[in-house]
Amino acid sequence: MKKKQAKKKNLSKKKKISEVDAFRNIEKKVPSLTQKSKQSSGIPKYVADRMARRIFFTAGIPTIMGMSVFVISYIIVTRNIAEIPPSSTIAISALFFLLGLGGLSFGILSASWDKEPGSFFGIENIPLNIQRAKAAFKPASQNFDEKK
Structure with a gap:
């Protein structure tokens, strides 16, 4: 039992760092992190905004239409306007969802990376x-070898 108590005493004798010194050490490390973030090549904000707008129109609208097919089909069937088979409701909805998936890819790939916006459809990009x-x-x- 004496050995365990001796170990506890040694732990309490560790060097304590003041808060001021601890924050100084953190501040020394922060500039190296900001230098790395400047070097990273990400998508610029104006390009990301352009992509988001294109994605909203080319993927968002077909996806909303794909969901609305179920609602419209339900209304038509419950009010006895027409008899719609469930398979056609699912097929039409799936078509809109696939169109939205294609629109997602198109919205990302057609965005111009230049400061000025490209053409309306952006097919050239x-x-x-x-x-x-x-x-x-x-x-x-x-990538490095190809640049040489």
Whole structure:
């Protein structure tokens, strides 16, 4: 039992760092983190905003329509306006959801990376953005070799 008490005394004798010194050490480490974040190549805000707008129209609207198919079909069937088979409701809804999925890809790939917005549809940006996406998934060493 004496050995256990001796260990507890040694733990209490550890060097205590004052709060001022602890915060000084943190402040010394922070600039190195901000330097790394400046070097990272992410999507600029104006490009992300442009992508979000395109995605809203090309994916959001078809997705909302895909959900509304169920509501409209329910209203038509319950009021005895027409007899709609459930399979056609599901097929039409699935078509709208697939259209929304295609619109999601189109919205991302058609956005211009220039400061000025591109054309209305942005079809000319798709091949360039596909190349950028392929380059992003290559290992860093391959990207470095291609630049030489």
